[in-house]
Amino acid sequence: MSQSGLEQYLDRLRKARSDNEIFACLLVITRLVQANQVDGETRRRIFDAVGFDFLNRLIATSVVPEGCSEHIFSSLALTLLACFATDKELAADPQMLTKIPFFCEVIGSGVGSSKGEVLSMAADALHCLTAISLIPVVRQQLINRATAAVLVQQAVIGCDAASDIILRLACSERKMLYSGCSDQVAWFVQHLSRLFKTDQGLTKFAVCKKLIVLISPEIQTSWQELGNWQKDIWLGLNDILCSKITPQYCQDALGLARNVVEVVGMKWVLAGVQDSSSVHSDFILLLLHRIVVETKMCLDRETVKEVLESEVLVSNCFYLLEHYIHLLVTEGEDSLLSQLVSRLHRTIEDAIKDVISFLTTVAMSETSEKALFLQHGVVHASVRVLCVWMAEETASLKDIANLVPFLVGLGQQSLITLMKESQASSEDVFAGNDVTRFLLPAVCHLSSEDDTRHTLIASGCHLLLIDYFVWKIDLFKHQLSLETDSLDIQDTQAAVVTCCSALLNFCVMEPHLIASDSNFHRLIQSVFSFVCTSEMDQHVVLHLNCICLGLMILQSGSVTNSNLQEFFKKTSHDLGIVYKFSEDCTTCRVSEHYQKYWTDIRCLWSLAMQALSSCIRTYSVARQVILDWEWPSLAARWIKKLSRAQEKPDTLSESSTEKQEAEVSFKQLIVALSTSA
Structure with a gap:
């Protein structure tokens, strides 16, 4: 149709006096819409001429002219709605949002149908939902209006658009989705897990990416044990780790492993050990070996800047490495794991040596570069995993003596940042970069040995502990007054207790320092304030x-x-x-x-x-x-x-x-x- 022809029908549409006249014009115009020959300006002109009221009447009309399809009115309405939804303002319009249940009904009716008209209507309805999901301010409406069941149903039968909507909701509205649509998410995860286990092609890696998004701590405990999704992921990852894969695929595999461990713990990794007859019983070693290899490859790069580019991979590796260390501490005596302890310990020790080497390089960097490095997540993750190791492996404390000044300095810098953030906000600040919190257990061990304690004192560690105690105890009292979430209060309390333990080591071993350093007068004032105003x-x-x-x-x-x-x-x-x-x-x-x-x-x-x-x-x-x-x-x-x-x-x-x-x-x-x- 020529531009002049389109203008002619648009003019007729504006002048139409009855629904029949509007309908006749739209039958012609929708051919252009379906052929994607409408630009944004023309789309707006069509909407201005039609409006939502006419579309509402089309959807509500059940009686159709003799000889016409029973869906002719609904089909026309959906075609136009799909066209209008391309406009963000129209997609977010309350009139569009009220039609979400209608879209779901149409999509559901298309399941199993072979009729072209029905399938086309379902595609238009899905297009409308996709458009709504792309607008952050109204995305929650998809959860409020119960679209999850229909979307999961479509995703399970292979609809990529439905799958994309679910993943989009999981990324941006995770808590709301998982609390309100837990069963539907569980169903989708089980489906993807089975596919992840059985597929041996590139689809396995595409599914891996989807599972990374969906497997999250927000998962309801009621379905953590539901079905075999944990075992299916375990088997699928075992296949990947036994194969020669690209760095990106390896990063995705370790990312998925990290998320599952975050949700269900290391018992999931132990599944093969618990079944000695299983051909996959070496999974615990296989996963650790891959972690250590990837850690070494990342940390051994020529420059610190190159290492920092691998933040996601390094963070996933170090998270899993931390849990392996905790596993040795808590389950090392277990008869099923005891035969592997020495191998696991040696492997982890190799990774820690690479971490120490990397942090030593960072510590020796030029001052101008170091300031940027110290703010990076890779450096913080490296410090964290090293501190977890130091807290448990006291035999290697002397190996990091040269790093003590650097670690204390990083702790002081992170504390200053956290204190500024807490002063600027009435809410609790994110403590993920609280380096001093990572250091505390290690400092407890280091301060019990004469040589390392003297190194700590020379580095000003006792001053860091004083500042940290004063800040944390005030934060603890503030959290109590606001009735903050109990988990946050418990974490703050645990930090103060560990800080006390480290400070007590200095008090017992270095009484002359306590008597001569006026900073301890500031500490005692904070202690007095807390003890005298709280009940034991x-x-x-x-x-x-x-x-x-x-x-x-x-x-x-x-x-x-x-x-x-x-x-x-x-x-x-x-x-x-x-x-x-x-x-x-x-x-x-x-x-x-x-x-x-x-x-x-x-x-x-x-x-x-x-x-x-x-x-x-x-x-x-x-x-x-x-x-x-x-x-x-x-x-x-x-x-x-x-x-x-x-x-x-x-x-x-x-x-x-x-x-x-x-x-x-x-x-x-x-x-x-x-x-x-």
């Missing part, structure tokens, strides 16, 4: 760590602080309620509330009591406030009766060790109280 029974382990840390700092030197009396009062009360004496003082047991925490706080309580006894001799105010409580006199009576009765195993508890520890701690305190009078 709510966060027992954290609270007792802070009490112990505060007392250890105080015993290292004379500290003047306006909160000193309040701190000693609160501390002596909290330490005293851990044990409970009988009315006649013949028995002394750990209070019921604290029994479930005893494994974690047992040594802390003894160390805190020892430090408190020492503080009594240094701070006169300590003796005064302690005597205000009843428990010191009860402890004295109990010790007297214990001495008279000599050894009576049933007078304290079933554990004679527990009795001895309590007796020693209480005796030290009573002696301190009497000699300081």
